[in-house]
Amino acid sequence: MKKEIKTDYYDTFTCIADKCSFNCCQEWKIAVDDDTYIKWNRLSLTKHNNNYLDQYVKQKDGTRVVALNEQKQCPFLNEQKLCNLVLNFGDEFLSETCAIFPRQIHEFADRKEYSLVSCCPEVVDLMNQQDKICFTKNMFDMDEDILLQIRTMMITIMQNQHFSISKSVMMIFYILLDIHQNESVLKKEIDEYKDKAVLKELSDTIDNMQFLSLDTFEENNELFLDIAENYRKQELYTSYLEPIAVIAENLSRDYDKRKMIVQLQKFEKQFSSYEKLFRNYLVVEIFSNSLMPESDLESIVVMIQWIAMEYAIMRHSIFLSWLLDEQEKLSYTVVRNYIVVISRMMGYDQEDICQYLDKSFENLIWEWGYLALLIGA
Numbered sequence: 001m002k003k004e005i006k007t008d009y010y011d012t013f014t015c016i017a018d019k020c021s022f023n024c025c026q027e028w029k030i031a032v033d034d035d036t037y038i039k040w041n042r043l044s045l046t047k048h049n050n051n052y053l054d055q056y057v058k059q060k061d062g063t064r065v066v067a068l069n070e071q072k073q074c075p076f077l078n079e080q081k082l083c084n085l086v087l088n089f090g091d092e093f094l095s096e097t098c099a100i101f102p103r104q105i106h107e108f109a110d111r112k113e114y115s116l117v118s119c120c121p122e123v124v125d126l127m128n129q130q131d132k133i134c135f136t137k138n139m140f141d142m143d144e145d146i147l148l149q150i151r152t153m154m155i156t157i158m159q160n161q162h163f164s165i166s167k168s169v170m171m172i173f174y175i176l177l178d179i180h181q182n183e184s185v186l187k188k189e190i191d192e193y194k195d196k197a198v199l200k201e202l203s204d205t206i207d208n209m210q211f212l213s214l215d216t217f218e219e220n221n222e223l224f225l226d227i228a229e230n231y232r233k234q235e236l237y238t239s240y241l242e243p244i245a246v247i248a249e250n251l252s253r254d255y256d257k258r259k260m261i262v263q264l265q266k267f268e269k270q271f272s273s274y275e276k277l278f279r280n281y282l283v284v285e286i287f288s289n290s291l292m293p294e295s296d297l298e299s300i301v302v303m304i305q306w307i308a309m310e311y312a313i314m315r316h317s318i319f320l321s322w323l324l325d326e327q328e329k330l331s332y333t334v335v336r337n338y339i340v341v342i343s344r345m346m347g348y349d350q351e352d353i354c355q356y357l358d359k360s361f362e363n364l365i366w367e368w369g370y371l372a373l374l375i376g377a
């Protein structure tokens, strides 16, 4: 039997369905796999008509998906926010996406890995309740796989509270680039980066660098608008995106630099009260999305870039919402909502991510300085 690794709260997750504040059956691309499509071909929701379920399916971006209704909700969602498919036919008629969500399972040759994605508000609550993300199996015991060792090293750095979140991301990316430039990866090199003195030296070097918060702000603002563009055109997540996108557009034209520096500092203080949540979020992202069954070192580097970008855009969205509210205190509801929205917007598969990065940046693999600009001090 294969070894199993899970985040240790994995089995405690329960969908709260009709009580959910941000139901996954709305404003989303719900994929319909081949087997489900075949089952739906012969099934009608009511006994006396010929409205077979496959009528609710359409092609979008090359994938077969559920066609959302005018309210941008799944047509099978009833007024009590329950799924008519489950009520009428049972769980086995759900598409694979619906049956699994928000669980994510990766099957490797020697092991299966389980995690929960942050596109679900209940999962964010669970992450927020953990002092530290733990796993059901000690990954340090599994040192035969070199890519697994790299991931363990990244998680260890991300959980090291001596380093701020931003610094941890920068250190991880520096190490990855260093390893990536060699022809083959050796265990010896990874072990070097487990050494406290080596990590301290890297941390001190970053401390001695100068970071300009306005440059980071401008880059994040531009990236946020770029990522939001398609969703705004399709009028998805409108209530979350539109108000902050309007602010972002205004700021991209002009802003008072002195005032902005003060606001960024005030926000930073508020945002830091969610440090544990974001550290947990990043640990889970690294665990579930940096290393997949078909990964090589290059794809790990690419996915760390994407995770860093997702974090930067999340933080920026929360900043814009905080500006909009003109509130001193940053509420957990705002933080949770934007973790969910941005995770849903940026939850592409690896191929799409590579395409986006290829199209948007000069090189698929960034220079360290670009990631540092994005993340900021």
Ligand code: SF4
Pocket: 014, 015, 016, 017, 020, 021, 022, 023, 024, 025, 101, 102, 119, 120, 121, 122, 123
């Ligand atoms: S988002 Fe999560 S809690 Fe809400 S309905 Fe979907 S699975 Fe259930």
